[in-house]
Amino acid sequence: MTASSLSIGIVQCSLGDAREINVARVEGLIREAAGRGAEIILTPELFEGRYFPQTEDERAFDLAAPLDSHPTLGRMQALADELGVVLPISLFERAGQVYYNSVVTIDADGKQLGVYRKSHIPDGPGYEEKFYFRPGDTGFRAWKTRHGIIGVGICWDQWFPEAARSMALQGAEALLYPTAIGSEPEAPDEDSQAAWRRVMVGHAVANAMPVAAANRIGEEAGLTFYGSSFVCDQRGNLCAELGRDDEGVAAASFDRDALRRYRANWGFFRDRRPELYGKLTGADPLD
Amino acid sequence: MTASSLSIGIVQCSLGDAREINVARVEGLIREAAGRGAEIILTPELFEGRYFPQTEDERAFDLAAPLDSHPTLGRMQALADELGVVLPISLFERAGQVYYNSVVTIDADGKQLGVYRKSHIPDGPGYEEKFYFRPGDTGFRAWKTRHGIIGVGICWDQWFPEAARSMALQGAEALLYPTAIGSEPEAPDEDSQAAWRRVMVGHAVANAMPVAAANRIGEEAGLTFYGSSFVCDQRGNLCAELGRDDEGVAAASFDRDALRRYRANWGFFRDRRPELYGKLTGADPLD
Numbered sequence: 001m002t003a004s005s006l007s008i009g010i011v012q013c014s015l016g017d018a019r020e021i022n023v024a025r026v027e028g029l030i031r032e033a034a035g036r037g038a039e040i041i042l043t044p045e046l047f048e049g050r051y052f053p054q055t056e057d058e059r060a061f062d063l064a065a066p067l068d069s070h071p072t073l074g075r076m077q078a079l080a081d082e083l084g085v086v087l088p089i090s091l092f093e094r095a096g097q098v099y100y101n102s103v104v105t106i107d108a109d110g111k112q113l114g115v116y117r118k119s120h121i122p123d124g125p126g127y128e129e130k131f132y133f134r135p136g137d138t139g140f141r142a143w144k145t146r147h148g149i150i151g152v153g154i155c156w157d158q159w160f161p162e163a164a165r166s167m168a169l170q171g172a173e174a175l176l177y178p179t180a181i182g183s184e185p186e187a188p189d190e191d192s193q194a195a196w197r198r199v200m201v202g203h204a205v206a207n208a209m210p211v212a213a214a215n216r217i218g219e220e221a222g223l224t225f226y227g228s229s230f231v232c233d234q235r236g237n238l239c240a241e242l243g244r245d246d247e248g249v250a251a252a253s254f255d256r257d258a259l260r261r262y263r264a265n266w267g268f269f270r271d272r273r274p275e276l277y278g279k280l281t282g283a284d285p286l287d
Numbered sequence: 288m289t290a291s292s293l294s295i296g297i298v299q300c301s302l303g304d305a306r307e308i309n310v311a312r313v314e315g316l317i318r319e320a321a322g323r324g325a326e327i328i329l330t331p332e333l334f335e336g337r338y339f340p341q342t343e344d345e346r347a348f349d350l351a352a353p354l355d356s357h358p359t360l361g362r363m364q365a366l367a368d369e370l371g372v373v374l375p376i377s378l379f380e381r382a383g384q385v386y387y388n389s390v391v392t393i394d395a396d397g398k399q400l401g402v403y404r405k406s407h408i409p410d411g412p413g414y415e416e417k418f419y420f421r422p423g424d425t426g427f428r429a430w431k432t433r434h435g436i437i438g439v440g441i442c443w444d445q446w447f448p449e450a451a452r453s454m455a456l457q458g459a460e461a462l463l464y465p466t467a468i469g470s471e472p473e474a475p476d477e478d479s480q481a482a483w484r485r486v487m488v489g490h491a492v493a494n495a496m497p498v499a500a501a502n503r504i505g506e507e508a509g510l511t512f513y514g515s516s517f518v519c520d521q522r523g524n525l526c527a528e529l530g531r532d533d534e535g536v537a538a539a540s541f542d543r544d545a546l547r548r549y550r551a552n553w554g555f556f557r558d559r560r561p562e563l564y565g566k567l568t569g570a571d572p573l574d
Contacts, residue, residue, distance in 0.1 A: 119560050120560060121558060122558065124552075139563050159492070160493070160559065161451075161489070162452070162559070162564045164448075165448060165567055166563070166564065169566045169567070169569075169572070170566065170572065195522045198485070198489060198523040199492040199523075201488075202448070202488060202489010205446070205482045205486040206446060206489065235482045236486075265411075266446075267410065267411065268446060268447070269571075271408060271410075272407070273449075274568045276406050277568045279427070280452055280453060280456070281561045281568055
């Protein structure tokens with residue numbers, strides 16, 4: 001790897017109730033991805049435990065912790081420093097009276113670059129996130145890491161072109177999404193896997209940059225998480241992927257200079273018309 | 288077809304220098320699509336002639352005309368009225384001292400609903416549109432036609448998630464894009480066909496609505512237009528498509544009530560965060 005490469009690894013695994021087992025499993029897979037040369041390593045959403053938002057249960061709030069005393073963050077900072085890798089870490093954050101679904105991005109020296117709080121909160125059968133999470137107040141961010149500038153959204157954010165574009169406009173060279181998505185318990189014939197990939201592939205093409213997602217696998221109380229984690233390139237071609245049941249890692253590497261030329265050559269950022277985009281920030285129509 | 292269906296037809300063909308031959312060919316294909324039940328029929332960008340923006344030639348400005356005396360518009364209005372179909376018609380508009388790449392959407396009774404002027408103007412080898420077209424000043428629109436509410440962008444607009452979202456937010460039930468795209472004369476190994484479809488499939492998923500594009504085919508002065516016109520559904524599944532060389536029509540029909548339920552059920556419009564989207568309408572960063 002050189003300073004001009006952008007090397008993204010993805011981690012996919014099943015996760016259970018025991019935090020220590022989950023974190024050890026994820027740490028092992030991060031080490032494996034680093035061993036393959038990945039310098040920015042993406043892990044699944046809320047990997048410390050089961051996907052608790054399946055149901056609305058006040059006891060689950062006890063899983064949250066403030067960032068300054070979070071049980072997993074220090075360990076991941078030490079790991080990032082040891083391996084020299086960038087780690088966007090998804091966790092359940094308590095902040096005063098409220099709770100956020102957050103990502104702390106850790107640079108390759110182990111230092112925290114900052115927190116992003118999930119902006120778009122889903123709600124539906126099996127995904128009762130509005131019960132737990134206050135919609136994030138940080139806005140979208142692009143993080144200048146030692147291994148490239150990355151935008152990190154969280155799961156449901158991945159369906160929103162506005163989030164992708166906001167991160168791209170701040171200089172992101174790739175977009176990353178920790179994820180927890182699977183079957184629809186009350187609509188067993190629905191399978192959103194293809195649409196889930198397509199919308200992110202769309203962000204890759206529209207913003208002319210690689211996109212990566214890391215999802216969990218396995219069944220949790222009747223909900224089957226479908227894995228299918230991937231990295232695609234700036235044209236939307238799949239470069240690395242894992243299946244619906246694979247536990248493991250995958251990685252893809254890109255030339256940063258070639259990506260910059262590609263973005264400039266396509267002219268999307270040259271040709272945008274912000275003065276015509278007022279509807280995107282306006283109120284909903286009355287009709 | 289019932290009042291609750293949204294039935295989209297697409298027309299794909301080669302086009303030459305002779306306006307009368309092109310318009311007659313397109314009219315024949317519109318009749319064919321209407322015969323198959325299509326109620327909203329999309330034709331290629333600037334179908335009256337060759338794709339003149341391949342080169343920068345002042346004589347090509349003579350092809351433009353004001354909307355009130357445009358040589359093809361009246362004929363297309365009569366055709367829409369006769370067949371009872373909606374026709375978004377792409378044309379080269381002269382407006383005072385300036386020139387636009389425009390679409391006039393004609394309702395099923397032959398009346399003009401209004402004009403949209405292409406907002407995003409490409410520029411590169413073989414696609415010298417900035418020489419001809421002033422960037423549009425109309426903003427994005429959704430047209431309430433007798434057969435459904437449609438958003439119509441024009442070609443390069445199709446790469447911009449902002450355009451798609453703006454039309455969706457105004458109530459569009461489907462997004463349509465007349466197109467002229469093909470090979471890259473100075474980069475013969477480049478083939479943008481897959482990325483071109485992917486970015487629009489992304490709009491379909493992100494906005495939970497069908498998307499259609501109609502492109503031309505054939506070679507014009509070394510540039511090969513790749514057809515591949517399509518209609519996809521709200522999940523991004525291809526419902527109707529034409530090949531790289533097919534001259535003809537294709538069509539797909541959707542249940543408007545089912546589409547509305549799908550859009551509501553997915554909650555994308557419920558969960559948007561306009562207060563966080565300021566970057567989309569802001570100035571470019573200095574760094």
